[in-house]
Amino acid sequence: MRKPCIGVYAHVSSLDDSFGGVEVFTTRLVSQLAKLGHPVVLHALASTLGTAVHGAREPSPGRDGVTVFHPRSGPGFDGCVRENAEVSLRHDEQIIFALGIRDPHVYQVALETGRRLGxxxxxxxxxxxxxxxFRAQLxxxxxYLLGVxxxxxxxEFLAATHDSLRRTLRASDLVVVPTDYMRGEAAGVLGDTLAAHTLVNFHGVPTGEFTLVPRPEYRGTLLHLSRMMYPQALSKNFLWSxxxxxxxxxxxxxxxxxxxxxxxxxxxxxxDYAGRLGAAGAVDFAGAVPQHDxxxxxxxxxVLLCPSMMESSCQSLLEALLTGCVPVVxxxxxxAEVMRRLGLKDLLVSPVEAQEGPFTTVVPRIxxxxxxxTMVRQEWDRVTRLVARAAATAAEELSLERTTDELLGEVRRRGLLGAGGSR
Known part of the structure; x- marks a missing residue:
């Protein structure tokens, strides 16, 4: 039996987009849905206008058999909805998954399309x-220019973002968040509405791409990785590292x-900051690294340093863990919730409020x-055994394959997708 078609409206520019965590998870989820036999149409709502003007505007086959649509995003908001709705209708998309960022555009287009098409x-x-x-401070x-x-x-920023998020949460048939921490926040935003339609489903990683690598001894190689280095925000805490x-x-x-x-x-x-500290000789700048590398x-x-206060979930934490890299978070x-779930609470660093230039943020207590x-260095054998056990748990419970199956199962149980919705 043919499985239902799924439309994925997402803040991505293509199937190869790995600019940020949302983009990486989107491309992984889309590929996994296709592997399960679902026809998938990716509406790449972050693609540039040039893609639609100079290339074919019609949906085209992409990698893994996924159909990709690069919209013109107009004219007007009605035009944004109309062009995406036409594609969704033509491909008989039975459900729409919306994966956006703080800017509500993706959710607005997806929700209005869903309303019009039922x-x-x-x-x-x-x-x-x-x-x-944090972002309200900028x-x-x-x-192209951020200021204080x-x-x-x-x-004004906090009121506008709260209002747009509340509208998204209220209008969605189901809201998916990666952790209980985020479900609590969603409930707080909804305020006068019970959050029974909010599902915790961690954004799993493809465990087959990452292999545990033995490290017989501690080499002292620390890593700070962010798919988007954005020093103006300072929120990733590169300066702290x-x-x-x-x-x-x-x-x-x-x-x-x-x-x-x-x-x-x-x-x-x-x-420049590392140079002023006198630490530049101990810091290597690797620049952007492709996802496959x-x-x-x-x-x-x-050791992977995860000092950012921004993480609602942390895919890089799991990726590193699956290779045997020790996360210090x-x-x-x-x-932090994911670390406790995996038995790694001893690798959590207590937080403290700090000033980075004109901005208030939260950093680990140094x-x-x-x-x-120091403990990791001195107790390397014990720590690596602990990490190996956590990696095994993560591979079993938080793989992309398992979390996607659980997601589709819950969507079916709630009557949002037909019986052909999973393996």
Whole structure:
């Protein structure tokens, strides 16, 4: 029996988009749905206008048999909805999955299309209150220039993002969040509406792409990886990682080196900061690393630093863990929940509020982080055994294959997808 077609409305530019965590998860989920036998149409709502103007605007076959549609995004919002609705109707999409970012455009288009066509919409939500509170401290002066926000601008930003998120949550037939931490936030945003339509389903990783690599001894190779380095935001805490390596090198006999992986505007901010600390000699700047090359990067590293307060879930944490890389994680947000679930609470670093330039953020307590790195260094055999057990648990419980099956099963149980919705 032919399985129902699934439309995926997403903040991606193509099936190869790996610019950020949302993009990586989207492309993984789309490929997994297709492997399960579902016809899938990817509506690439972050693709540039040039894609539609100079290339074929009609949907075209993509990798893994997924059909990809690059819209013109207009004219007007009605035009955005109309062109996507035409494709959804033509391909007989029975359900729409919406995977967006803080900007509500993807959700708005998906929800209005679903309303017009009478199709259920499942919205995947990742934007935590921590992210919104931090981002409220910045203001767009132009499309390319960020500045420090006034109190009035902060209030306006928080009210607007809260309102748009609330509308998305209320209008969706099902809301999918990666952690209980995020489900609690969704319930708080809804306020006067019970959040019974909110499902916790962790965004799994394809375990077959990552293999456990034995590390007989501690080499002191630390890794800080973000798919999008954005120093103006400072929220990924790259500057904190530079301070940590500097503090470690103030100890006698420190062996640690730090590799920073990521690329974006104003990368020189981090380079200059490391130089001013005097830590530049212990920091390697790897730039952007293609998705297919990440297993090698993880295998060359002993410790993955996850100091960002932004994480509602952390795919890089699991990717690194599956290779045997030791995650040292800020005890804040959804990634801390995942660490506890995997029995790795001893590798969580307590948080503290800090100022990074004009911005307030949350960072790991650096002395606690030094204690944990020292413990990892001195108890390497015990720690690697602990990590291997956690990796086995993650491979069993949090694989892309298992989490996708669980997602489709719940969608069917709620009557949003036909009986052909899973294996």
């Amino acid at each position: 199709r259920p919409v499942v919205s995947f939500v990742y934007n935590s209150l921590n992210e919104r509170l 203001a767009n002066r132009t499309n 926000a006034s109190e009035e601008e902060r209030t 530079c301070r940590l390596i500097d503090r470690l090198h103030q100890r006698d006999g420190a062996v640690e080196r730090l590799t920073l992986v990521g690329a974006g505007r104003d990368d020189h901010v981090v380079r 990440l297993p090698r990067v993880y295998a060359q590293s002993d 800020l005890d804040f947000g959804g990634s 002395e606690h982080a030094v204690e944990i790195i």
